[in-house]
Structure formats: structure tokens, C-alpha cells
Amino acid sequence: MTGPRSLAETEKAVQAKLGDVPLRHDAMAAIANVYRAAAAVRQHVENSVLREAELTWTGFVVLWVVWIFGEMETRHVAQEAGISKGTLTGVARTLESRGLVVRAPHPSDGRMAMLSMTAAGEELMSRLFPAFNAEEAFAADRLSGAECDQLAGLLRRVVAQLEDNGEARRLELLEGAAPTPRRSGRKRKD
Amino acid sequence: MTGPRSLAETEKAVQAKLGDVPLRHDAMAAIANVYRAAAAVRQHVENSVLREAELTWTGFVVLWVVWIFGEMETRHVAQEAGISKGTLTGVARTLESRGLVVRAPHPSDGRMAMLSMTAAGEELMSRLFPAFNAEEAFAADRLSGAECDQLAGLLRRVVAQLEDNGEARRLELLEGAAPTPRRSGRKRKD
DNA sequence: CTGAACTCGTTTGGCCTCGAACAATATGGG
DNA sequence: CCCATATTGTTCGAGGCCAAACGAGTTCAG
Numbered sequence: 416m417t418g419p420r421s422l423a424e425t426e427k428a429v430q431a432k433l434g435d436v437p438l439r440h441d442a443m444a445a446i447a448n449v450y451r452a453a454a455a456v457r458q459h460v461e462n463s464v465l466r467e468a469e470l471t472w473t474g475f476v477v478l479w480v481v482w483i484f485g486e487m488e489t490r491h492v493a494q495e496a497g498i499s500k501g502t503l504t505g506v507a508r509t510l511e512s513r514g515l516v517v518r519a520p521h522p523s524d525g526r527m528a529m530l531s532m533t534a535a536g537e538e539l540m541s542r543l544f545p546a547f548n549a550e551e552a553f554a555a556d557r558l559s560g561a562e563c564d565q566l567a568g569l570l571r572r573v574v575a576q577l578e579d580n581g582e583a584r585r586l587e588l589l590e591g592a593a594p595t596p597r598r599s600g601r602k603r604k605d
Numbered sequence: 606m607t608g609p610r611s612l613a614e615t616e617k618a619v620q621a622k623l624g625d626v627p628l629r630h631d632a633m634a635a636i637a638n639v640y641r642a643a644a645a646v647r648q649h650v651e652n653s654v655l656r657e658a659e660l661t662w663t664g665f666v667v668l669w670v671v672w673i674f675g676e677m678e679t680r681h682v683a684q685e686a687g688i689s690k691g692t693l694t695g696v697a698r699t700l701e702s703r704g705l706v707v708r709a710p711h712p713s714d715g716r717m718a719m720l721s722m723t724a725a726g727e728e729l730m731s732r733l734f735p736a737f738n739a740e741e742a743f744a745a746d747r748l749s750g751a752e753c754d755q756l757a758g759l760l761r762r763v764v765a766q767l768e769d770n771g772e773a774r775r776l777e778l779l780e781g782a783a784p785t786p787r788r789s790g791r792k793r794k795d
Numbered sequence: 796c797t798g799a800a801c802t803c804g805t806t807t808g809g810c811c812t813c814g815a816a817c818a819a820t821a822t823g824g825g
Numbered sequence: 826c827c828c829a830t831a832t833t834g835t836t837c838g839a840g841g842c843c844a845a846a847c848g849a850g851t852t853c854a855g
Contacts (some may be wrong), residue, residue, distance in 0.1 A: 437737050439742035446646055446741040448760035453643035454687055455635055455767045466690035467785045471813095473841060489804065497644055502842050509840075513727055526792045526850050527632035528805035537704045541623070545821090549654045550629045553631035553799035553812055567742035569756045577645045585653045585742055595657045597647045599734045600845040651843090663811065692812055694835055701809075716820045716833035761833065785819040789839035 421599070449570070456554050464546040473498060475547065477506050478515060478532075482540045486531035488521065515539060543553060639760070644695060646744050654736040658729060659703070663688060665737065667696050668705060668722075672730045676721035678711065 426440070457472050465475055471494070480495040481487060487495075493503040507530060510516040515536035521527035532540070555563050618631070647662050663686070667716055670685040671677060677685075683693040697720060700706040705726035711717035722730070745753050 421715075425673065431671060433731070433734065438738045439734070439745070439751045441757070442742040442745035443738055445745055445748070445753040445760075446756040448757045448764065449639060449646060450643045450688060452760040452818060455771075456639060456766050459767050459771045459775070463778050466787075469785065470787055471841070480656075482614065483622060485824095490802090493801080493804095496653045498841085499639060500804065500842070501806080501842055505841070521803095524851075540759045544623065545626050545628070548633055550774075551636040552629035552632040553770075554763055555629070555635055556768055557766045558632075558635070558759060562630045563635040566756070567631070567634040567638045568641040569748060569752060572636065573642045573778060574645050574720045575742055576747045577649050577744055580743075580746075581645075581649045585649070588653050595659065597656075597809090597844055598659055599783075599807085599843075601807040601847075603718075603846065648843095661810070680832090688811085689813055691814070691836080695811070708826065711833095714821070716834080718834060787814055787839090789837085791815065791817075791837040792820075 428448055431599060446573075449573070456551075459554065460547065460550050463550055464543060470543075473502070473506055474510055475543070477503065478540060480517060480542065481530050481532055482536070482544075486519075486529050487572060489518075489528050489531050492530050510536075637765075640762070646741075650737065650740050653740055654733060658733055660733075663692070663696055664700055665733070667693065667724060668730060669734065670701060671706060671722055672726070672734075673722050676709075676719050679708075679718050679720055682720050700726075736786065 419513075429438070450559055461472055465472065469476075470478070476496045477492060480492050482555055484491075484495070487509065489503055492507075493500045498506070507518060509514060511518055514533055517531055519529045519531065521529055554581070559567065621631075624777070650665075651662050654764055655662065656793065658665075660668070666686045667682060667688075670682050672680075674685070679693055680690060682697075683690045686693065688696070697708060701708055704723055707721055709719045709721065711719055731733060748756065
């Protein structure tokens with residue numbers, strides 16, 4: 416969350432703003448850094464290995480999912496990639512226009528669509544994935560193998576906490592009140 | 606990166622695809638979880654405390670920066686918030702239209718613009734920030750205080766590695782070759 | 796069989812996102 | 826003073842992002 420300002424400086428400024436309100440500073444530092452690290456990694460990878468392949472981070476992840484798991488229903492692809500189904504429609508369209516992926520109707524259920532790799536997609540991924548992993552390794556270069564495992568473990572607990580209890584928590588915060596409708600979104604037809 | 610599929614299953618599939626290519630599996634797991642955790646936290650916070658305030662994550666971060674550090678040159682706001690200056694222009698416009706922030710010309714340098722809070726912005730943040738922090742604490746609920754500090758420390762090392770060595774690494778990967786120009790971007794005028 | 800209820804992928808609207816191109820301004824040397 | 830260079834914030838284009846609304850298709854109860 417914070418850029419080049421020193422941590423101490425930021426902490427002091429926060430204290431000055433909310434000196435009396437009790438805050439969880441440890442959680443603040445941990446979560447803020449999760450976001451900062453994610454952005455830094457994405458930036459680095461997009462501007463190194465993904466740039467030449469003209470792929471975005473999300474495009475790569477979707478491609479990766481289809482590559483690893485093979486032909487798949489699009490809803491499962493979206494879930495694995497961690498994006499909404501609406502987003503997947505657009506990303507899949509982009510990948511399809513680049514000839515890396517093909518969309519096909521589900522053989523027995525007319526509602527579904529399947530996504531699978533083309534030969535060009537296969538070829539690209541077998542070249543790109545090792546390079547991608549090398550940049551992950553570069554990002555983690557200051558961590559030992561054990562520390563990587565530790566980091567992964569701590570983060571998995573954060574993810575699990577939100578997946579297990581997030582929805583209940585959000586409902587609890589609303590306290591029965593109707594959730595504020597999203598500012599954007601499709602308009603009703605009538 | 607991976608959703609509900611079991612870790613073991615994913616590992617096995619990766620091995621099957623690239624059995625002979627040596628990969629850093631520990632770094633892969635660590636970095637993938639950084640991204641997953643960041644997305645999960647953002648999702649949760651946007652759908653709880655930020656929803657009612659009609660703020661996006663980025664809008665909140667920008668507001669937070671101006672709130673904490675006071676009137677600021679927009680380039681510094683962008684840097685602190687971790688977004689590009691082009692993005693900041695749009696986000697600041699949104700916040701200004703909501704009456705939370707004001708833009709003013711720099712007193713002595715005509716190129717620059719200053720951003721500062723309105724009274725409404727102050728008021729919103731003093732209410733919103735404690736709630737935001739409470740959700741950070743909720744996300745970190747399965748971590749002890751010491752583990753939060755540990756997590757923050759590990760992530761800071763990842764960020765530092767990319768900040769210190771990222772650019773050199775990207776240049777090295779290019780090997781003198783001209784970087785692929787971005788697909789999008791403003792067209793040349795002539 | 797038929798219609799209500801559900802489920803899937805797509806569309807839509809508002810916004811964020813980057814980086815390159817640009818206009819406006821500033822700075823420094825000649 | 827003038828002009829080249831550097832630095833700002835803005836504009837632009839392609840695309841990612843979500844959730845709500847939607848249409849097409851399925852399922853199941855009556």
C-alpha cells in the first residue's frame with residue numbers, strides 16, 4: 416500500500432490521524448504487503464516474459480489452466496483462474512482471436528461451452544511456462560526453499576479464512592440491511 | 606493461481622506436462638498464493654466496507670494516501686498508491702466527482718497538480734479506515750501477531766528483490782533486443 | 796407434458812489498468 | 826533571448842474486472 420516512504424514515517428502518520436482508535440498494525444502491515452507483493456510480481460512478469468508473447472497476466476493464467484487440466488468447461492476455467500465468468504468470456508475471446516485456444520459446445524449439455532488448447536497454444540506454453548517459473552523463482556530469490564514453503568503456508572491460511580468465513584462475515588456486517596447495489600452493471604430491460 | 610483442485614492434483618498435472626524440465630515448485634507455490642491471497646482480500650474488502658461507500662479498492666488506497674500524508678503532488682500520490690500516473694488521473698477524477706478530493710494547481714510549478722482532501726473526504730475516511738482495518742484483521746484472523754509480522758517480512762523481501770533487481774533482470778532477459786511494444790497505447794498523431 | 800426453477804455463458808455499464816504519445820511548463824546553456 | 830532537453834499531468838487505445846441482467850437450455854415436480 417505504501418510506496419517509498421519509510422515504514423516508520425507511515426506508521427507515525429497513521430498514529431497521528433487515529434491515535435486513539437485501536438488498530439491491528441500487524442495485520443495492516445501483513446495484508447498491505449500481500450497486495451504490494453502481488454502487484455510487483457505481476458508487473459515484473461508482464462514486462463518480461465509475457466510482453467514478448469503479447470499476453471496479459473490473466474490471459475496467461477487462463478491459458479495455463481487449460482494447458483494443465485486439458486479441455487474444460489468454461490465455468491471451471493474461470494474458477495481455477497480466479498476470475499468471474501463474465502471476465503472469462505472476454506479473456507477467452509482474446510485468446511481465441513490469437514489462435515491459442517478454441518471454444519466448442521458441450522456435447523450433451525447445450526448451456527455449456529468447452530475450452531481447449533490449439534497446437535499453437537501448446538507450443539507457446541511449453542516454451543513460456545519454464546520462463547514464467549524462472550521469474551517466479553527470481554522474485555523469490557531472497558527466500559530459501561523453506562521460507563517459500565512457509566510463505567505459501569501463511570498465505571493459504573489467509574485464503575482459507577476468507578473462503579470459509581468471508582461470506583458469513585459480509586452478511587454479518589450488513590446486519591440485514593440490503594447491500595448497496597453496485598454502481599455499474601447492466602440495466603434492467605423493461 | 607489454482608482454485609478448488611487439490612494441490613496434489615495440480616502438482617501431478619504440472620509434472621505430467623513438464624516432467625523433465627526442472628521447475629522451482631516452492632517458488633511457484635509461494636508466488637501463486639501471493640496473487641491468490643491478494644485477490645481474495647481485495648474481493649472481500651470491496652464487497653464489505655467499500656461497497657457501502659461506493660469506493661473501489663484503488664479509489665480507497667488513493668484516498669488513504671492523501672488522507673495520511675496531506676496535500677500532495679499527484680505524481681507522489683500515484684507512486685505511494687502503486688499505480689501509474691495515467692491511472693491516477695482517472696481515479697482522481699472519480700474521487701473529485703464524488704466530492705472527496707480536490708485538485709489544485711501547484712503554486713510555483715505550472716506543470717504540477719496538487720491533491721488534497723475535502724471535509725467530506727476527511728469525514729468518510731475517519732469512519733471508513735477503522736472498518737477497513739477490521740477487515741484486514743479478519744483476513745489475518747488465523748495468524749498470530751508474530752505470524753503476521755513474519756508474513757509481512759517475507760513479503761517485503763519479495764518486494765525489495767523486485768524493486769532492487771527487477772529492472773536489471775528485465776534488461777538482461779531482453780539481451781539487447783528491442784522490447785516488444787505494447788499492443789495498446791495512444792497512436793502517434795501524424 | 797408442461798411450466799416453474801435452476802444453471803450456464805454472454806452482454807452490459809462503470810470503472811481500473813498500463814504505457815505510449817502528447818501538450819504545457821520549466822530549466823539550463825549558448 | 827532562444828532553443829534543446831527534461832519533467833509534469835492528461836489523453837488515448839486495447840483490454841481486464843466485476844456483478845447484475847439476460848437468453849438459451851435443462852431438470853424436475855405435478
